[in-house]
Amino acid sequence: MPELNSQQWFTEIFAPSGSAFSLRTEQKLAEVQSPFQHIEIFKTTDFGNLMVIDGVIMLSTRDNFLYHEMLSHPVLFTHPDPQNVIIIGGGDCGTLREVLKHRSVQQVTQIDIDEQVTRMAERYFPELCASNQDPRATLLFADGIQYMRDAAPQSVDVVIVDSTDPIGPGEGLFNRAFYQSCFAALKPGGILVQQSESPLIHLQLLNDMRVAMHDAGFAELQTLQFPQMVYPSGWWTCTMARKAQGFDGFRREAAANPGFATEYYNADIHQASMALPNFMRRELKP
Amino acid sequence: MPELNSQQWFTEIFAPSGSAFSLRTEQKLAEVQSPFQHIEIFKTTDFGNLMVIDGVIMLSTRDNFLYHEMLSHPVLFTHPDPQNVIIIGGGDCGTLREVLKHRSVQQVTQIDIDEQVTRMAERYFPELCASNQDPRATLLFADGIQYMRDAAPQSVDVVIVDSTDPIGPGEGLFNRAFYQSCFAALKPGGILVQQSESPLIHLQLLNDMRVAMHDAGFAELQTLQFPQMVYPSGWWTCTMARKAQGFDGFRREAAANPGFATEYYNADIHQASMALPNFMRRELKP
Numbered sequence: 001m002p003e004l005n006s007q008q009w010f011t012e013i014f015a016p017s018g019s020a021f022s023l024r025t026e027q028k029l030a031e032v033q034s035p036f037q038h039i040e041i042f043k044t045t046d047f048g049n050l051m052v053i054d055g056v057i058m059l060s061t062r063d064n065f066l067y068h069e070m071l072s073h074p075v076l077f078t079h080p081d082p083q084n085v086i087i088i089g090g091g092d093c094g095t096l097r098e099v100l101k102h103r104s105v106q107q108v109t110q111i112d113i114d115e116q117v118t119r120m121a122e123r124y125f126p127e128l129c130a131s132n133q134d135p136r137a138t139l140l141f142a143d144g145i146q147y148m149r150d151a152a153p154q155s156v157d158v159v160i161v162d163s164t165d166p167i168g169p170g171e172g173l174f175n176r177a178f179y180q181s182c183f184a185a186l187k188p189g190g191i192l193v194q195q196s197e198s199p200l201i202h203l204q205l206l207n208d209m210r211v212a213m214h215d216a217g218f219a220e221l222q223t224l225q226f227p228q229m230v231y232p233s234g235w236w237t238c239t240m241a242r243k244a245q246g247f248d249g250f251r252r253e254a255a256a257n258p259g260f261a262t263e264y265y266n267a268d269i270h271q272a273s274m275a276l277p278n279f280m281r282r283e284l285k286p
Numbered sequence: 287m288p289e290l291n292s293q294q295w296f297t298e299i300f301a302p303s304g305s306a307f308s309l310r311t312e313q314k315l316a317e318v319q320s321p322f323q324h325i326e327i328f329k330t331t332d333f334g335n336l337m338v339i340d341g342v343i344m345l346s347t348r349d350n351f352l353y354h355e356m357l358s359h360p361v362l363f364t365h366p367d368p369q370n371v372i373i374i375g376g377g378d379c380g381t382l383r384e385v386l387k388h389r390s391v392q393q394v395t396q397i398d399i400d401e402q403v404t405r406m407a408e409r410y411f412p413e414l415c416a417s418n419q420d421p422r423a424t425l426l427f428a429d430g431i432q433y434m435r436d437a438a439p440q441s442v443d444v445v446i447v448d449s450t451d452p453i454g455p456g457e458g459l460f461n462r463a464f465y466q467s468c469f470a471a472l473k474p475g476g477i478l479v480q481q482s483e484s485p486l487i488h489l490q491l492l493n494d495m496r497v498a499m500h501d502a503g504f505a506e507l508q509t510l511q512f513p514q515m516v517y518p519s520g521w522w523t524c525t526m527a528r529k530a531q532g533f534d535g536f537r538r539e540a541a542a543n544p545g546f547a548t549e550y551y552n553a554d555i556h557q558a559s560m561a562l563p564n565f566m567r568r569e570l571k572p
Contacts, residue, residue: 004306020310
């Protein structure tokens with residue numbers, strides 16, 4: 001049976017589901033211990049560069065387009081007129097780049113607790129940082145939980161939570177108190193969207209998130225699914241939570257003629273991502 | 287960096303994309319060298335039983351529903367009245383079980399070259415073999431390429447190719463000569479469907495298949511996408527090839543009220559699986 005030499009492969013073991021995923025590496029390009037977490041950058045043989053935080057794969061050059069597009073465009077083509085956007089986390093700046101493709105957006109504030117993530121991204125994923133100098137963008141390195149607690153009431157159209165898993169620095173971004181802060185900061189038609197893990201192996205966590213969003217006051221939830229090779233199971237979700245009722249706001253015409261390029265997202269993919277399998281229809285809460 | 291002990295993990299290295307996938311195992315339950323291939327069965331800690339052929343993961347108890355449902359129900363709810371179905375490969379009998387859920391189906395003939403695959407499935411995946419005694423089912427252990435070459439012209443409604451990868455025994459199921467045999471055996475409204483690998487890492491192979499299907503005379507092609515955790519990249523496709531033009535035949539009403547249970551498939555998922563990402567729209571041939 002093959003064994004993976006740790007000199008030539010980076011392996012992430014996902015213990016709770018008894019699975020592991022590996023990419024073949026050529027070399028470790030960088031390694032830094034920030035005040036918050038341990039960040040490593042590898043050069044892989046087939047997926048470009050790879051960022052790993054505390055042993056967990058964050059993104060690769062080759063497949064991050066899936067996640068970044070799906071965390072940005074569905075919510076921005078669901079909100080009727082997104083102007084003021086907040087990104088919590090997102091330090092690699094890939095989500096920021098996608099958000100800034102939307103002309104309606106006038107202001108994006110990104111709050112990542114760890115400046116080192118952005119410094120590493122600037123160097124090893126420069127294409128994701130291509131829009132960091134856009135005058136509409138503000139990059140803050142601060143605590144996103146505190147930032148949302150202090151945000152002016154009803155001041156934001158869209159909050160995107162692009163965080164690590166609910167272990168370590170990301171933990172406080174997956175509970176009712178945080179969602180209540182987001183709810184208060186959103187304008188009446190505002191939408192929160194957050195990455196919400198794998199339908200196949202994290203359904204309990206997804207449900208916990210949905211229940212907490214609902215309990216925080218959000219009127220309607222919509223979980224979207226998409227492929228994401230480098231995350232456990234290769235199948236991922238994000239969940240939109242809308243302050244007022246009604247997800248019938250999908251602006252299909254605008255999505256079909258976005259005026260910018262995407263690799264994965266299009267209007268049909270947006271529609272398709274909302275179709276949920278029978279087992280999810282049966283088991284999703286609330 | 288973690289290393290995976292081969293006593294506790296089964297690892298499949300997918301060398302062409304520099305990636306690997308592993309499941310944690312409790313024990314090897316069986317191992318047999320058939321005249322055609324090497325078959326192993328493992329008990330995993332979290333995915334039930336695992337079948338591996340020549341070192342390549344075929345299926346797990348936990349996630350095979352995705353693949354088997356998507357190889358069966360879309361094609362059967364696209365054909366207007368599927369009565370006579372042939373399955374090439376499919377020795378684990380999971381596809382057969384799904385096909386037999388359709389009341390319109392009067393006859394299913396499954397031709398797998400390797401009887402040992404079915405014998406292993408009967409023992410270690412008995413739920414997939416639950417319909418093997420259905421009087422509408424015939425299980426043959428023979429060469430599927432020869433079987434299709436000898437099939438009566440215009441005698442079949444649907445051909446499902448549920449094969450291993452195009453290496454080893456499965457190789458001859460991915461070329462124009464085989465597709466010409468299928469074309470000849472299908473009735474005028476007939477449809478061929480075949481698993482067509484990963485959109486992210488096998489696009490060349492997918493295109494080769496599509497070109498060969500087109501060159502064999504098929505009037506219209508439709509590639510569907512779905513998640514499949516245990517296959518390379520976790521993202522998979524199947525491709526339908528229709529003898530006459532027009533895939534507008536999706537029987538949505540019937541799919542929405544199938545009269546049987548599924549875990550993944552439903553009418554919305556069927557529709558969603560046809561939505562292709564921009565990079566596929568751009569690069570798919572012909």
